Amino acid sequence: MDEKIKARVMDSRKIKRAIHRMATEIIERNRNLDNLVIVGIKTRGVQLGKMIAKLIKESEGIDIPFGALDITLYRDDFLELETQHMVKKTEINFPLTNKDVLLIDDVLFTGRTIRAAMDSLIDLGRPKTIQLLVLIDRGHKELPIRADYVGKFLPTSRKELVHVRLKEIDGNDEVLIAEPNEIK
Amino acid sequence: MAFNHKHLLGIEHLSDFDIMTVLNTAESFLEISTREVKKVPILRGKTIINLNFEPSTRTRSSFELAAKRLSADITNFSSLNSSTIKGETLKDTVLNLEAMKADAIVVRHSCAGAPYFISTFCSSHIINAGDGAHEHPTQALLDAFTIRQEKKKIKGLRVIIIGDILHSRVARSNIFLLKKLGANIVLVAPPGFVPEELKRLGVNIDYNLDRALEGADIIMMLRIQMERQEKNFFPSIREYRNLFSLTGERFRRANKNAIIMHPGPINRGVEISADLADSVKSVILKQVENGVAVRMAVLYLLLGGKEREITD
Numbered sequence: 001m002d003e004k005i006k007a008r009v010m011d012s013r014k015i016k017r018a019i020h021r022m023a024t025e026i027i028e029r030n031r032n033l034d035n036l037v038i039v040g041i042k043t044r045g046v047q048l049g050k051m052i053a054k055l056i057k058e059s060e061g062i063d064i065p066f067g068a069l070d071i072t073l074y075r076d077d078f079l080e081l082e083t084q085h086m087v088k089k090t091e092i093n094f095p096l097t098n099k100d101v102l103l104i105d106d107v108l109f110t111g112r113t114i115r116a117a118m119d120s121l122i123d124l125g126r127p128k129t130i131q132l133l134v135l136i137d138r139g140h141k142e143l144p145i146r147a148d149y150v151g152k153f154l155p156t157s158r159k160e161l162v163h164v165r166l167k168e169i170d171g172n173d174e175v176l177i178a179e180p181n182e183i184k
Numbered sequence: 185m186a187f188n189h190k191h192l193l194g195i196e197h198l199s200d201f202d203i204m205t206v207l208n209t210a211e212s213f214l215e216i217s218t219r220e221v222k223k224v225p226i227l228r229g230k231t232i233i234n235l236n237f238e239p240s241t242r243t244r245s246s247f248e249l250a251a252k253r254l255s256a257d258i259t260n261f262s263s264l265n266s267s268t269i270k271g272e273t274l275k276d277t278v279l280n281l282e283a284m285k286a287d288a289i290v291v292r293h294s295c296a297g298a299p300y301f302i303s304t305f306c307s308s309h310i311i312n313a314g315d316g317a318h319e320h321p322t323q324a325l326l327d328a329f330t331i332r333q334e335k336k337k338i339k340g341l342r343v344i345i346i347g348d349i350l351h352s353r354v355a356r357s358n359i360f361l362l363k364k365l366g367a368n369i370v371l372v373a374p375p376g377f378v379p380e381e382l383k384r385l386g387v388n389i390d391y392n393l394d395r396a397l398e399g400a401d402i403i404m405m406l407r408i409q410m411e412r413q414e415k416n417f418f419p420s421i422r423e424y425r426n427l428f429s430l431t432g433e434r435f436r437r438a439n440k441n442a443i444i445m446h447p448g449p450i451n452r453g454v455e456i457s458a459d460l461a462d463s464v465k466s467v468i469l470k471q472v473e474n475g476v477a478v479r480m481a482v483l484y485l486l487l488g489g490k491e492r493e494i495t496d
Binding site: 072078086 | 207211220224225254
């Protein structure tokens with residue numbers, strides 16, 4: 001899509017700091033870390049999840065089970081999409097029933113992705129609790145969903161785009177606000 | 185990514201990219217069937233009709249389960265207990281089903297070209313589940329999926345297809361598909377079963393099974409289709425068994441890691457010995473398992489999304 005970058009709101013240092021802080025909050029809030037499992041939403045939520053799991057391991061010495069979720073098959077706008085999304089694999093190789101699930105995504109916008117992810121998780125088992133972590137909460141929610149851990153609140157307008165780039169996937173760490181160019 | 189087809193009528197006109205798209209999508213669907221709740225909501229509200237003018241158990245159940253695991257509604261229509269025996273034409277039957285708002289019709293018919301004919305006047309998505317001796321595209325796709333799963337590649341493999349090639353739509357779809365993906369194919373059967381013209385598809389023909397088996401990676405057995413033998417293509421079952429049945433002794437000529445495939449139903453003791461069919465070298469039941477995932481992928485790719493730009 002043709003677009004122009006308006007602002008670079010986070011760089012590598014800011015992203016790392018936010019992730020560190022959130023990892024600490026997770027450890028504080030979950031007294032029983034042994035019952036915690038992490039599920040990242042593809043694609044960037046998976047990478048963020050790996051980073052969080054690593055920090056918890058370093059700090060507490062606990063290996064948190066880690067899985068990846070593809071929500072394509074649970075989207076509510078599937079029949080309206082102009083192009084088909086490639087279905088990716090859901091890889092959760094542990095039971096979710098009675099677990100405290102920490103769901104991770106890069107950006108919280110309308111909340112519809114999270115709705116789809118929760119439906120998918122509940123089809124896979126019956127978690128004791130589901131918590132949500134996002135790197136960016138950009139506002140404009142359309143569903144009653146909020147995140148338990150937020151890297152950064154970022155007020156945006158509806159037409160703006162928020163891009164989270166992570167080194168392991170995109171080559172560098174940054175969060176950008178962009179705007180689609182007017183079609184002339 | 186795009187799978188820009190409205191129908192799946194055969195493999196012949198699919199591109200390599202289309203084939204890979206189906207196989208890769210099926211990869212993601214495989215896991216759903218291993219869940220406790222084997223269902224995802226993606227095709228909720230879609231109506232699919234299984235239209236069978238020929239007996240079918242495996243393919244019909246496989247499509248039925250694939251549709252149900254995607255939350256579509258599916259109903260079976262069989263000519264054996266339907267208005268066809270009361271004299272209704274194929275066209276009228278299909279128009280009636282279309283009037284019931286079927287989004288997709290999965291057709292099996294004994295006449296080659298029947299699914300194509302239906303697609304010329306029906307606005308639903310048409311999926312060929314086997315038409316005469318023409319094509320059986322989802323079988324070839326699930327066979328390719330299974331080969332890729334076992335061998336991690338298809339290009340360069342030596343594939344031996346043994347049996348009633350002449351009457352086999354499975355063989356034809358597999359030849360189209362495996363040639364596109366770069367396999368070397370040898371057809372093996374008594375001369376009456378392998379017309380020379382098939383060489384035009386870029387395959388080799390051998391009338392000697394023992395010779396053909398040397399160095400084979402994939403051994404694909406076909407059933408002798410008794411119901412299609414109008415003429416005598418071979419003298420007797422016993423002679424066929426002596427010359428073309430896959431036995432443990434013969435199998436040793438193939439590559440060490442060769443696998444045995446069969447689209448089913450198998451005739452134990454005719455084209456394949458019972459102990460081989462049950463051995464670890466046989467991936468026959470893997471094919472059945474993969475069939476559901478591949479058909480889920482096909483239904484998803486055809487029925488998913490808005491009216492897309494369709495190229496066919």
